Amino acid sequence: MVKLRTLYEKIWDAHVVERRPDGTCLIYIDRHLVHEVTSPQAFEGLRLAGRKVRRPDLTLAVPDHNLPTTARRDAAGNRIPIADPESAQQLAALERNAPEFGVRLIGDADPEQGIVHVIGPEQGFTLPGTTLVCGDSHTSSHGALGALAFGIGTSEVEHVLATQTLLLKQSKTMEVVVEGELGFGVTPKDVALAICGRIGTAGGTGYVMEYRGSVFRDMSVEGRLTVANMSIEAGARSGLFAPDEKTFAYLEGRPMAPRGEAWDAAVAWWKTLHTDEGAVFDKTVVIDAADISPSVTWGTSPEDVVPVTGVVPDPESFADASKRAAAQKSLDYMGLSAGQRMEDVAVEHIFIGSCTNSRIEDLRAAAALLQGRRIADSIKHAMVVPGSGLVKRQAEAEGLDRIFTAAGFEWREPGCSACLGMNPDRVPAGERCASTSNRNFMGRQGPGSRTHLVSPIMAAAAAITGRLTDVREWMDKKEGVAA
Amino acid sequence: MEKLTSVEGRAYPFGMKNVDTDIVIPAHWLKTISRAGLGRGAFEVLRKEPGNVFDDPEYAGSPILIAGDNFGCGSSREHAAWALGDLGIRVVIAPSFSDIFSGNAFKNGILTVVLPQEAIDRLMEVAKTDPIHVDLESQTVTTEFQDRFGFDIDPFRKHCLLGGLDEIGLTLDEADVIDRYEAQVAGERPWLVPAIA
Numbered sequence A: 001m002v003k004l005r006t007l008y009e010k011i012w013d014a015h016v017v018e019r020r021p022d023g024t025c026l027i028y029i030d031r032h033l034v035h036e037v038t039s040p041q042a043f044e045g046l047r048l049a050g051r052k053v054r055r056p057d058l059t060l061a062v063p064d065h066n067l068p069t070t071a072r073r074d075a076a077g078n079r080i081p082i083a084d085p086e087s088a089q090q091l092a093a094l095e096r097n098a099p100e101f102g103v104r105l106i107g108d109a110d111p112e113q114g115i116v117h118v119i120g121p122e123q124g125f126t127l128p129g130t131t132l133v134c135g136d137s138h139t140s141s142h143g144a145l146g147a148l149a150f151g152i153g154t155s156e157v158e159h160v161l162a163t164q165t166l167l168l169k170q171s172k173t174m175e176v177v178v179e180g181e182l183g184f185g186v187t188p189k190d191v192a193l194a195i196c197g198r199i200g201t202a203g204g205t206g207y208v209m210e211y212r213g214s215v216f217r218d219m220s221v222e223g224r225l226t227v228a229n230m231s232i233e234a235g236a237r238s239g240l241f242a243p244d245e246k247t248f249a250y251l252e253g254r255p256m257a258p259r260g261e262a263w264d265a266a267v268a269w270w271k272t273l274h275t276d277e278g279a280v281f282d283k284t285v286v287i288d289a290a291d292i293s294p295s296v297t298w299g300t301s302p303e304d305v306v307p308v309t310g311v312v313p314d315p316e317s318f319a320d321a322s323k324r325a326a327a328q329k330s331l332d333y334m335g336l337s338a339g340q341r342m343e344d345v346a347v348e349h350i351f352i353g354s355c356t357n358s359r360i361e362d363l364r365a366a367a368a369l370l371q372g373r374r375i376a377d378s379i380k381h382a383m384v385v386p387g388s389g390l391v392k393r394q395a396e397a398e399g400l401d402r403i404f405t406a407a408g409f410e411w412r413e414p415g416c417s418a419c420l421g422m423n424p425d426r427v428p429a430g431e432r433c434a435s436t437s438n439r440n441f442m443g444r445q446g447p448g449s450r451t452h453l454v455s456p457i458m459a460a461a462a463a464i465t466g467r468l469t470d471v472r473e474w475m476d477k478k479e480g481v482a483a
Numbered sequence B: 001m002e003k004l005t006s007v008e009g010r011a012y013p014f015g016m017k018n019v020d021t022d023i024v025i026p027a028h029w030l031k032t033i034s035r036a037g038l039g040r041g042a043f044e045v046l047r048k049e050p051g052n053v054f055d056d057p058e059y060a061g062s063p064i065l066i067a068g069d070n071f072g073c074g075s076s077r078e079h080a081a082w083a084l085g086d087l088g089i090r091v092v093i094a095p096s097f098s099d100i101f102s103g104n105a106f107k108n109g110i111l112t113v114v115l116p117q118e119a120i121d122r123l124m125e126v127a128k129t130d131p132i133h134v135d136l137e138s139q140t141v142t143t144e145f146q147d148r149f150g151f152d153i154d155p156f157r158k159h160c161l162l163g164g165l166d167e168i169g170l171t172l173d174e175a176d177v178i179d180r181y182e183a184q185v186a187g188e189r190p191w192l193v194p195a196i197a
């Protein structure tokens, strides 16, 4: 009898180069994305050891984390220098290393440039059933297309560059099942936050997740990218969606996706990539779609989630002592107190962007809410940072940029931006940001910054009122503003 | 990679839980293009607090760090391991680690030791006054007070740490196995290449 396997086990088995007696496997890597932050020391290591890149043809490099999101070329087409010398140095290192090692580089001002996790799927570089790695923890995003994708550190980047393989132990499997129908105003981001809240930031450690159930089947590929992106915030290095017709429709015709007969052969194999009926997961988490609300975070961990209509929890309400201490610390940092209504929390900054929520559907949804409206006077700064140059162009073709700028938002060049305090886009100390990114850690958006994670439409609603806001009050049921 | 057989010395009695890699090394330190010199940024935010263990002369240069649950969670940045290494830390002991962090630590010759909370509590006590001994060969953590805690470690990792073996070199020795795999897949899933248009 054939062994019943989960999707993860099928992809894993297809990539075992060699199995060691202790269970460690040498796993082949089909796709490798490289960016400027985690690669300089890897290339440095290759150079010092006199090694080369084994498969430059499976490797794609793009800068994203350090780039300012303001114009990168002047009218004459000359590079506008990057003010921060260290940012400039990392960018220069990538621009030196890629050609030296024969790796294809998407340049900082190329139309395809963008956040590494946005451009992989967008270019069709990410494919179902492949193993894909990148020196960045949100590589889990690519699992939305059915790729076994996970973040690696720089030593592993170097190992993949040199050998196209990694030494890995098979993970345990966890199914995350969300059945039912999402309520009005509830977006994939709220689903992702609900999962973090339920599982906790360490709950998925050691597991590869598979997202199953009607909510995920019905979800668009872009929504799935948002959910898979945050798998790592629940501790899981990877989160998978079984590829389906939506996946194929999304990928067909993308620049780097197979074509013609190759496409047909690929689809035939991809159709075998689903968990066998009766295969067993090591752990199952079930969430009822009806229990998920438009959500916000109150603390400094993505698991610190409440419905926007809720209140800041009392640290004393946590069962374990370390959680109580952590919650108190979070509240001190966030400048919040127990029992405070989330909807009374004023924000000064709005950030719509990051690899979690910077694709065209995210921008359309936020723009639909902002159409004909203005940001509150109390908002000091609101910005939209498209995930890639192609998203930006598409949005401009649809007139979304004009809706955002008319509402008082800045419309920026693609990059990681205010998702992390690494480029000029930062939230000042002590100030508060409603952000569509994935991490609300202390200092994440700049030293002392206070982050509330929300969906794009919740960010838009907060922009209008100047405080965390239940987006449902601003949505017209009849007009069916996209969630 | 530097060999690691046994480590004896004072330990930072840190103990904090859910220490993410932003705490170990804040994002603005990620802009380096070399591995050396990151120790100066290690625990930068915590070191602004008076009385923190990292600036306490009592523990200066300790080769061991004792931490709480889920150490190294958050971003996959390997700079966290480099920063600890640059600070002189060779062993981190905690009740649990994030997968990514322990992998990164190992690749940089840092041993992560998982021990139950009771053992951690005891070691935190000892660390305040006395040295701790970690022996990789026998997989034990011992103190001068007859404490003896055994720990598990992946045999391959142990082998590499003991011998100071470089993982990439070991894998490249098996290039023929990788060649065979590539040839086989080229037949089964030819659509995988070209990856880049």
Ligand code: SF4
Pocket (backbone or CB within 6 Å): A064, A065, A115, A116, A117, A136, A138, A354, A355, A356, A415, A416, A417, A419, A420, A437, A438
């Ligand atoms: S957008 Fe944020 S989370 Fe995504 S890759 Fe960039 S820094 Fe990382």
